[in-house]
Amino acid sequence: MVFQVGRVTFQWAVDRSLLGVRDASSYHEMIIDSVVDTRALLAEFVAMTLFVIMGCGTACANGAFDGATRLIVAFAFGLGILVLAYSIGHHSGGHINCAVTLSLFLGGKVSLFQAIFNFLAQMLGSISGAVILMGIFPCEDDMTTNLGSNIANPGYAWHQVLFAEAIGTFLLCFVVFETAVSTHASCGSNAVVAIGFAVFLAHVFLLPIDGCSINPTRSFGPAVVSHLRGCPNYTEGGLRDLWIFWVGPIIGAMLAALWQYPFSPECYEKIIASNKKIYMTPAGACVCCDNVPDQFLKHNPYQALREQGGNSSHGTTEEPDHFAPPPTAFGQGLKSRAGASGNAYKCFKPACFGCEA
Structure with missing residues (x-):
């Protein structure tokens, strides 16, 4: 009707x-x-x-x-x-x-x-x-x-x-x-x-x-x-x-x-889609790296592992496709596509990573 x-x-x-x-x-x-x-x-x-x-x-x-x-x-x-x-x-x-x-x-x-x-x-x-x-x-x-x-x-x-x-x-x-x-x-x-x-x-x-x-x-x-x-x-x-x-x-x-x-879930999607970087604060929260002081913009630890010839805890030194905050940072979190386990990577502190959709 x-x-x-x-x-x-x-x-x-x-x-x-x-x-x-x-x-x-x-x-x-x-x-x-x-x-x-x-x-x-x-x-x-x-x-x-x-x-x-x-x-x-x-x-x-x-x-x-x-x-x-x-x-x-x-x-x-x-x-x-x-x-x-x-x-x-x-x-x-x-x-x-x-x-x-x-x-x-x-x-x-x-x-x-x-x-x-x-x-x-x-x-x-x-x-x-x-x-x-x-x-x-x-x-x-x-x-x-x-x-x-x-x-x-x-x-x-x-x-x-x-x-x-x-x-x-x-x-x-x-x-x-x-x-x-x-x-x-x-x-x-x-x-x-x-x-x-x-x-x-x-x-x-x-x-x-x-x-x-x-x-x-x-x-x-x-x-x-x-x-x-x-x-x-x-x-x-x-x-x-x-x-x-x-x-x-x-x-x-x-x-x-x-x-x-x-x-909101839309907020997580925008963060990942924006290709911005993520930084782990001393309190343990993952935030975008806008205006983070230069001394906190350290090199990617995956690159450091490759330079040292070491192995990552996930059995690979390949840099992940994208970086995902842990579940405690933004609620549900976003699952990493890297590694055989498929688990979400933790924030490395102090470090920033590029994010890709």
Whole structure:
């Protein structure tokens, strides 16, 4: 089913990877893509509705006033993301959070139009989930008195809450990039487990501070609906503090998107393809040799072995086709084509080597 509105084409289902990342040949193609996957929109709407019901509903039923009840609520939100992201990941990527959608857009994994409509679907899901909660928990039965809205604890200044929310959201988005997005990740479809536990950890950290948002769309629905229903025991503050639960997560999402670029597989490929040299720092990290002092630009030890008539540890004095950093230097590392073993060569310090694609 396909229909078009202006320059935007709405299509039911598009080709995706196992973890829901839209296939595209380039960053530019991904960002300007005008096709919006309507199946992804429906999946995000349903998942956000269920997420608010399960997570905020657990808070409404139990409260979050001490260590035991906070742990219950943290598990509800963490397991909620784990279960729902597993369920819809192959349809939409399982964002269920506009901060994650923003971070993936900035990281070049979601197109602008898909991100915008995902956001709208998530907002509608948050409102619908809060409306359903209103029917389940009358005013007198809601232990939070505000459908689980996020409110800054009076013991914390607004900037402390905002900073904490940015950290919690950064944790979540960082884990998303390093497990679900990175082609070098080893966890495959089990990335969702790590993401769910990241949400759990953020809630353990943030529940005493502000009830834990790290998800502006999750905060929006309960805050608006609880304010509109006007319970006599309604706790003020959900709408007043709502801006914090937008600004903090947005900052965290942006930082995670920027941070992921040095760790992306494309970064390794560019380093090798650039024919630049690699130098091992005293800390053990392999970096390009731009602006390295001359005293560190030593001769290639393979050349030294040939001059001395010695043998290398790989059984050859042939210089490798290209030099690869060890796995600890750039994550996965790049496998050397030299030698019978085919293992990655270690950095020789202090030495620089030419790199070839």
